[in-house]
Amino acid sequence: MDTHTQRKWDKAAPNFDMMAGKGAEKRWRPFKEELFGNMEGRILFLALGTGLDIETFPAGQNITAIDISPKMLEQAQPRIEEYDGSINAHVMDVHELEFEDNSFDQIYTSCTFCSVPRPVEGLQSLRRVLKPGGELRMFEHTGSKYYPFRFMMKMMSKVSEKMGPSMSRDTVDNVQAAGFEVQEVNNLFIDVVKTIKAVNPA
Numbered sequence: 001m002d003t004h005t006q007r008k009w010d011k012a013a014p015n016f017d018m019m020a021g022k023g024a025e026k027r028w029r030p031f032k033e034e035l036f037g038n039m040e041g042r043i044l045f046l047a048l049g050t051g052l053d054i055e056t057f058p059a060g061q062n063i064t065a066i067d068i069s070p071k072m073l074e075q076a077q078p079r080i081e082e083y084d085g086s087i088n089a090h091v092m093d094v095h096e097l098e099f100e101d102n103s104f105d106q107i108y109t110s111c112t113f114c115s116v117p118r119p120v121e122g123l124q125s126l127r128r129v130l131k132p133g134g135e136l137r138m139f140e141h142t143g144s145k146y147y148p149f150r151f152m153m154k155m156m157s158k159v160s161e162k163m164g165p166s167m168s169r170d171t172v173d174n175v176q177a178a179g180f181e182v183q184e185v186n187n188l189f190i191d192v193v194k195t196i197k198a199v200n201p202a
Contacts, residue, residue: 001093002068005117009069016050016072025052028139031188032056032110035139035195039063041105044129047112048089051076059084064104066092094122099129106130109138113171123178132202136180140171141193172196 012019033056045053048065049072057063062085067073070091080087092098094116107126116122126136172194176182180198187194 001096002117005115006068006070006093009067009115010071013050013069013071013075016075017052020052028188028193029056031195032139035137036108038135038137039106039108042103044099044104044107044126045087046094046107046109046126047115048073048076048087051079053110054079054083054087057083057085061085063087064099065089066094066097068093094125097125097129101128102131103129104131104134106135106137109136109140111139111141113138113140113174119171119174120177123175123180127179127200130200132200134200136175136196136198136200138171138175138196138198139194140196 032053036053036057039058039061043061043063045063045065048054048067049069054076065080065087067076067089068091073089073091076089080089090098095118107130113119113122123136130136172182172185175196175198179201181201182196182198184197185194
């Protein structure tokens with residue numbers, strides 16, 4: 001377990017909902033609902049946090065969720081209990097997943113790989129527990145390839161990484177480096193906020 005990262009997110013947990021912002025959640029909600037509306041089969045949701053995304057999940061699903069922070073999952077518990085379906089949440093580090101190989105049909109992430117310390121290794125770990133042909137569907141904010149945003153976001157990351165996420169990750173490239181086949185990338189705001197669909201090749 002990466003205790004440094006765990007402590008960072010435990011510390012952020014009490015104020016996380018306020019930091020996330022109601023405006024941002026409202027803005028991105030339709031895109032999350034569309035992405036998560038594809039849930040079927042055995043599902044792993046990575047980095048549940050305080051459970052802000054639960055309201056965008058389709059009803060009736062059986063979801064396994066993980067987060068590295070027990071304090072985050074404590075905050076999420078009321079939302080887990082209100083969900084019209086089943087969410088089984090575990091404290092777990094993505095680099096040390098305690099699931100068997102080929103356990104899940106789909107894996108979902110939401111603004112997660114801006115914060116995973118070793119993103120390619122984390123994605124490789126997800127690929128191990130995803131069935132061949134299984135889908136990885138992601139809602140992520142990433143670095144930009146455009147000037148001056150790329151430069152600005154790299155500078156911002158030097159501060160933001162001490163408190164929370166990186167602002168300059170090349171997540172699409174990292175997904176490919178981990179061995180996934182990227183099938184679709186939809187840019188929702190410039191090339192910074194996006195959805196990614198990838199498949200674990202058979």
